[in-house]
Amino acid sequence: MELDKMDENDWKYHGEGNKSLVVSHVQFSRVLRLLKYPAEDSENPPQTAEQAFRQIQNIVDFSSNVMSSFLGEKFIHSGEVVKLPLEFVRQLSIKVQHQRPAWRCDKVMDIYSGCALCLPNLTSPGLHQPTHTPPLCIEIKPKCGFLPSSKHVSKDIKTKMCRFCMHQHYKVANGKWKRRSLYCPLDLFSGNRQRMHFAIRHLIEEPQNNFKIFKGGQCVYSSKEGSDDSVDLNCLLHHLRPYLLHGNNRINSHMTNKAVLNDFIQVLVNALMGGGGGGEGGVVMDRCGEGRSFCEASVFNKERIRHGSQGLPSESVLFRILQTQKLDTLDIEGLYPLYRRVEQYLHDFPKERTCLQIDGPYNEAFLEKLQKCPTEDDGSVEYAAAKVHQYRVAMTAKDCSIMVALLPRSEEEEDDEGLPSQRRLKDFISSRPPAFSYSVSILDLDPKPFESIPFQLRLDQKIVSCYQRTGGALPKGSLPPLQDIFTAAEREDCTLLFHPV
Numbered sequence: 426m427e428l429d430k431m432d433e434n435d436w437k438y439h440g441e442g443n444k445s446l447v448v449s450h451v452q453f454s455r456v457l458r459l460l461k462y463p464a465e466d467s468e469n470p471p472q473t474a475e476q477a478f479r480q481i482q483n484i485v486d487f488s489s490n491v492m493s494s495f496l497g498e499k500f501i502h503s504g505e506v507v508k509l510p511l512e513f514v515r516q517l518s519i520k521v522q523h524q525r526p527a528w529r530c531d532k533v534m535d536i537y538s539g540c541a542l543c544l545p546n547l548t549s550p551g552l553h554q555p556t557h558t559p560p561l562c563i564e565i566k567p568k569c570g571f572l573p574s575s576k577h578v579s580k581d582i583k584t585k586m587c588r589f590c591m592h593q594h595y596k597v598a599n600g601k602w603k604r605r606s607l608y609c610p611l612d613l614f615s616g617n618r619q620r621m622h623f624a625i626r627h628l629i630e631e632p633q634n635n636f637k638i639f640k641g642g643q644c645v646y647s648s649k650e651g652s653d654d655s656v657d658l659n660c661l662l663h664h665l666r667p668y669l670l671h672g673n674n675r676i677n678s679h680m681t682n683k684a685v686l687n688d689f690i691q692v693l694v695n696a697l698m699g700g701g702g703g704g705e706g707g708v709v710m711d712r713c714g715e716g717r718s719f720c721e722a723s724v725f726n727k728e729r730i731r732h733g734s735q736g737l738p739s740e741s742v743l744f745r746i747l748q749t750q751k752l753d754t755l756d757i758e759g760l761y762p763l764y765r766r767v768e769q770y771l772h773d774f775p776k777e778r779t780c781l782q783i784d785g786p787y788n789e790a791f792l793e794k795l796q797k798c799p800t801e802d803d804g805s806v807e808y809a810a811a812k813v814h815q816y817r818v819a820m821t822a823k824d825c826s827i828m829v830a831l832l833p834r835s836e837e838e839e840d841d842e843g844l845p846s847q848r849r850l851k852d853f854i855s856s857r858p859p860a861f862s863y864s865v866s867i868l869d870l871d872p873k874p875f876e877s878i879p880f881q882l883r884l885d886q887k888i889v890s891c892y893q894r895t896g897g898a899l900p901k902g903s904l905p906p907l908q909d910i911f912t913a914a915e916r917e918d919c920t921l922l923f924h925p926v
């Protein structure tokens with residue numbers, strides 16, 4: 426990619442979140458992630474080009490120096506900051522505008538700094554080495570996978586119902602989503618294949634911003650934001666069927682829709698559990714907090730568990746994310762007073778902001794501060810700042826996404842030619858369902874600002890009070906409609922769809 430010869434016609438709209446917009450190269454497996462600003466700032470950008478450059482460099486440093494040490498380097502692609510010609514960025518912004526979802530247009534793409542983050546395109550690994558079958562990439566934003574056990578939690582309900590499930594009620598009540606998702610992160614992070622299968626089924630049923638599928642770099646399945654329509658499962662099955670018939674001499678065999686979906690989910694569960702090998706060879710299982718690992722709001726019926734769980738393998742992506750999320754040991758209620766201690770100190774000694782590394786740099790020293798934090802509060806500002814740093818790392822882990830790239834392998838394929846470019850983690854998922862090569866990555870590892878902590882406390886209070894006010898009841902019509910392959914009986918009994926492996 427020659428930065429001085431950039432042409433907007435070589436790039437297309439790929440997706441966006443709350444704070445960045447992503448474009449992908451039409452030929453090479455690359456994306457550019459550009460910052461976004463509130464639309465009201467469009468005339469006067471809120472920061473200079475140097476500050477924007479610093480912000481993106483901070484993202485790279487936080488990902489490569491801090492998050493990677495918790496999550497494991499093999500899952501992470503930190504990318505690099507690039508300086509782009511301003512005219513290219515302006516033309517690009519015009520080009521992508523009509524493809525942007527209306528509900529994201531309260532923010533505009535940064536066209537002033539010319540800075541962007543250049544990353545491998547995790548939805549089209551190996552695009553430059555075309556195979557017959559385009560890779561299938563599944564993006565999951567799993568959110569927080571544990572219940573708080575901190576003594577600072579003031580509302581008992583927070584120790585029983587998970588934040589995601591309670592937040593669903595708040596989001597439906599406030600019109601962010603029309604229907605409630607029945608996905609529960611505690612089921613996904615359980616390490617129990619039956620519960621994980623159940624969780625993924627509900628992500629498919631109501632994806633919201635937690636689930637997307639890409640085929641050959643194109644998004645083929647996601648929630649239609651702002652639309653009343655439910656997702657089109659038949660369309661998904663149309664995309665999935667060829668992948669699941671592939672191999673195992675099933676090319677001409679018949680598979681029911683239910684079997685296609687089951688096999689797909691099973692492949693995905695295998696990839697999420699992979700990376701640590703089987704139950705032998707010193708694999709540490711996540712056994713901590715097993716007694717509290719059920720969310721009472723989950724519709725999974727725990728009486729029906731037929732297969733015991735050994736927990737998550739310690740090398741699996743879910744294990745690493747969950748352990749990092751658990752750096753939030755105090756809960757926002759216990760953390761907030763420590764945030765206030767730092768804030769007061771910075772008010773009195775503003776120059777100390779740099780020394781405490783509140784806005785970075787996210788280097789070894791930052792990592793050391795949060796790793797060497799004493800277990801007991803000694804009343805110091807250093808202790809408070811280290812706990813705040815730990816909490817911010819946990820927040821990032823609660824908001825990141827996982828990308829699983831799958832490529833079917835024929836039985837004759839003995840070599841390792843699967844996902845050439847970004848294969849950090851590669852393994853072989855065998856037999857029934859058919860064999861796939863896979864790679865797993867984690868994206869969106871940006872540092873959360875220090876100033877976001879009071880908002881976290883307020884949101885936590887709003888979510889809990891909304892849930893308590895409504896007693897967990899939802900307006901009529903806010904449950905996902907039953908799709909014909911998920912019958913009412915199956916929603917109750919996940920085991921009908923579950924194949925033991």
Ligand SMILES: O=P(O)(O)O[C@@H]1[C@@H](OP(=O)(O)O)[C@H](OP(=O)(O)O)[C@H](O)[C@H](OP(=O)(O)O)[C@H]1OP(=O)(O)O
Nearest residue numbers: 442443444568592634820821823824873877881884
């Ligand atoms: O607070 P949450 O749990 O709602 O998470 C926010 C996400 O909402 P979600 O509930 O996943 O739909 C939110 O996602 P959406 O904009 O809703 O897609 C952002 O990821 C936000 O992060 P940031 O402020 O842009 O860095 C996220 O905010 P942070 O709390 O991570 O700062």
Ligand SMILES: Nc1ncnc2c1ncn2[C@@H]1O[C@H](COP(=O)(O)OP(=O)(O)OP(=O)(O)O)[C@@H](O)[C@H]1O
Nearest residue numbers: 440441442443444445447544545546547548868869
């Ligand atoms: N390296 C990548 N390769 C392929 N697609 C990507 C990559 N990075 C981001 N994307 C896509 O772009 C979307 C938006 O990116 P991202 O989640 O980083 O934005 P964000 O604004 O930080 O999100 P959030 O709302 O969580 O703050 C992702 O959901 C994903 O589909």
